[in-house]
Amino acid sequence: MKALILVGGFGTRLRPLTLSFPKPLVDFANKPMILHQIEALKAVGVDEVVLAINYQPEVMLNFLKDFEAKLEIKITCSQETEPMGTAGPLALARDKLVDGSGEPFFVLNSDVISEYPLKEMIEFHKAHGGEASIMVTKVDEPSKYGVVVMDETTGKVEKFVEKPKLFVGNKINAGIYLLNPSVLDKIELRPTSIEKETFPKIAAAQGLYAMVLPGFWMDIGQPKDYITGLRLYLDSLRKKSPAKLTTGAHIVGNVLVDETAKIGEGCLIGPDVAIGPGCVVESGVRLSRCTVMRGARIKKHACVSSSIVGWHSTVGQWARIENMTILGEDVHVGDEIYTNGGVVLPHKEIKSNILKPEIVM
Numbered sequence: 001m002k003a004l005i006l007v008g009g010f011g012t013r014l015r016p017l018t019l020s021f022p023k024p025l026v027d028f029a030n031k032p033m034i035l036h037q038i039e040a041l042k043a044v045g046v047d048e049v050v051l052a053i054n055y056q057p058e059v060m061l062n063f064l065k066d067f068e069a070k071l072e073i074k075i076t077c078s079q080e081t082e083p084m085g086t087a088g089p090l091a092l093a094r095d096k097l098v099d100g101s102g103e104p105f106f107v108l109n110s111d112v113i114s115e116y117p118l119k120e121m122i123e124f125h126k127a128h129g130g131e132a133s134i135m136v137t138k139v140d141e142p143s144k145y146g147v148v149v150m151d152e153t154t155g156k157v158e159k160f161v162e163k164p165k166l167f168v169g170n171k172i173n174a175g176i177y178l179l180n181p182s183v184l185d186k187i188e189l190r191p192t193s194i195e196k197e198t199f200p201k202i203a204a205a206q207g208l209y210a211m212v213l214p215g216f217w218m219d220i221g222q223p224k225d226y227i228t229g230l231r232l233y234l235d236s237l238r239k240k241s242p243a244k245l246t247t248g249a250h251i252v253g254n255v256l257v258d259e260t261a262k263i264g265e266g267c268l269i270g271p272d273v274a275i276g277p278g279c280v281v282e283s284g285v286r287l288s289r290c291t292v293m294r295g296a297r298i299k300k301h302a303c304v305s306s307s308i309v310g311w312h313s314t315v316g317q318w319a320r321i322e323n324m325t326i327l328g329e330d331v332h333v334g335d336e337i338y339t340n341g342g343v344v345l346p347h348k349e350i351k352s353n354i355l356k357p358e359i360v361m
Contacts, residue, residue, distance in 0.1 A: 001046045002097055003106035004078075005037060006089060007053040007060070013222040016328030016345045017310055022060055024051075024110045027293050027311075028220060029233050030258050030276050035067060037108050040116035042073050046106065049073060050096045052089030054080040087194035090179075091187045098181050107194075109175030113229050115215035115236055116176070124211045125178045128155065131207035132183055134199070135174040137217040145172040146195055150210045157208040160200055174213050223326050227289055227306060231272040252288075264300075282317075290321075299335070310346070323357070 007024050017026045024034035038049055051060060057077040064075045078093035090097070090107065097105050104125060106118065114137075125133040134157070136148045147161045148171050161168050173195055187198055202208040216236055218229035234254035237244055246257040253271025257263065261275045264283035269275075273287045276294040281287070284301040295312040298304060302315045307325040315321055316335035325339045328346035333339065337350055341357030344350060348360055 001044070001103055001105060002048045002050065002099070003041045003046045003108065004050045004052055004090060004093055004097060005034060005108050005110050006086060007034070007051050007110045008055075008083070008089075014226070016326060016343060017308065019346055020311065020329040022053075022055060023221070025060065025063055027274075027276055027291070028113065028226070029230060029237075029256055029274050032063070033113070033220065034064075034110055036113060037110070037116065038064075038067065038071065038073065038075070040118055041106060041108075042071050044118040044122060047073060048096075049075050050093050051075065051077045052080065052084075052093055053077050054083055083191060085191045085193045087187045087192040087198045088190060090184060090194070091189040091192075094184050098184065102181060104178050104180050107177040107179060109219075111219045111221040112175040112217065113220050113233060114174065114176070114213060114217045115240075117214055118176075120214075121176070121178050121211060124155070124209070128209045130156075130202075130209045131180045131205075132199070132202050132209070133178040134208065134210050135176040135213045136171040136210045137174040137213045138170050139172050140170070142167070142170045142172060147171065148173055148210050155209045155211055156206065157199070157203045157210050159203060160195065162196070171210070171212065174217050175219070176213070223308060223324055226291075226308065227272075227324070230274060230291060231289065234272055234274075276311075325354075 014023055025032045041049060057079050061077055068075050078096060084092060121133060143163055147164050147169050149158045149169050186201055199208055216232035218225055218232055220226045220229040238254050246255045250267045251270050255270040255273045257275045258277040260277045261279040263281045266283050267281060267285045269287045272289045274291045278295045279292050280297045282300040285298050286303040288305045290304045290307045292309045293311045296309045298315045299317040301317055302319045304321040306323055307321045310327045311329045313327045313331040315333045316337060318335060319333050319337045321339050323341040325341055326343045328344055330347045331344045333350045337353055339354040342354035342360055344360045
């Protein structure tokens with residue numbers, strides 16, 4: 001089987017992290033976002049993954065070379081010269097996706113994190129015999145999304161309603177698809193949307209079915225949702241493989257610590273924290289609802305909550321980092337500094353307090 005991951009553009013909503021790495025390579029729960037997807041695809045027998053990309057393909061490919069060997073999976077790129085929307089890339093990658101076997105292929109949106117029940121999806125797709133399957137997820141606030149109106153028993157999709165004013169349902173497109181090769185005949189090679197153009201056509205021909213995604217779902221393309229996504233992911237890990245989580249007297253709730261990270265005496269860590277490879281957390285530090293990425297150092301008695309500390313950054317002694325502060329790569333926050341929602345670009349040194357959310361260039 002094959003799969004296409006829609007990587008797309010510049011990841012502007014996740015700046016300043018995406019100023020250092022393409023978005024799919026930004027760490028989530030201690031490994032690059034895209035790796036969560038590639039591992040899930042490999043587990044259900046996908047042997048080739050195509051990345052649809054219009055930005056820095058060589059950076060992506062060099063990075064993923066190591067994983068190709070480790071996971072024994074072929075990873076290639078299909079590069080757009082102009083943004084092609086969500087369906088155009090499928091037409092562009094047609095030759096890579098169609099091998100004459102007639103097997104369906106997966107399409108995933110690279111921002112989405114979930115439990116990836118791909119095995120169940122293959123069974124669902126085979127059982128209904130239609131042309132395309134999509135995953136849907138239930139949300140509390142459907143008016144912000146494109147809602148999928150479907151038959152509850154068979155899963156057959158009736159129509160799509162974009163950002164409905166009146167309630168039509170609470171299931172939205174989760175960005176995970178399984179498509180027969182024939183779907184590619186319905187897509188022209190031009191910038192086009194799979195949600196607004198391709199799927200409504202297939203639904204009108206009675207060939208589109210939706211499966212409700214069990215477990216959690218989050219689009220982690222922006223900081224607030226990234227932090228929420230981490231909480232949901234760690235919750236899911238607690239249920240499925242609790243041995244991966246860290247335990248100890250200084251740990252509260254769900255915490256993921258890389259084995260190469262060092263943690264000092266008298267810390268209090270958690271809930272919902274990820275500490276990456278090579279990080280150093282000195283004594284008396286308090287961390288909650290945050291991510292500390294590879295090679296970062298949190299100095300004595302600092303406090304970090306609801307924030308992201310980028311690669312190789314330093315947080316000074318007694319500093320306080322909170323309220324969606326995002327430190328880009330190699331940012332250095334001085335001792336006793338307070339930052340309230342500061343978004344700091346790479347390689348900066350912060351010597352004075354950031355009292356209200358602002359961008360520090």
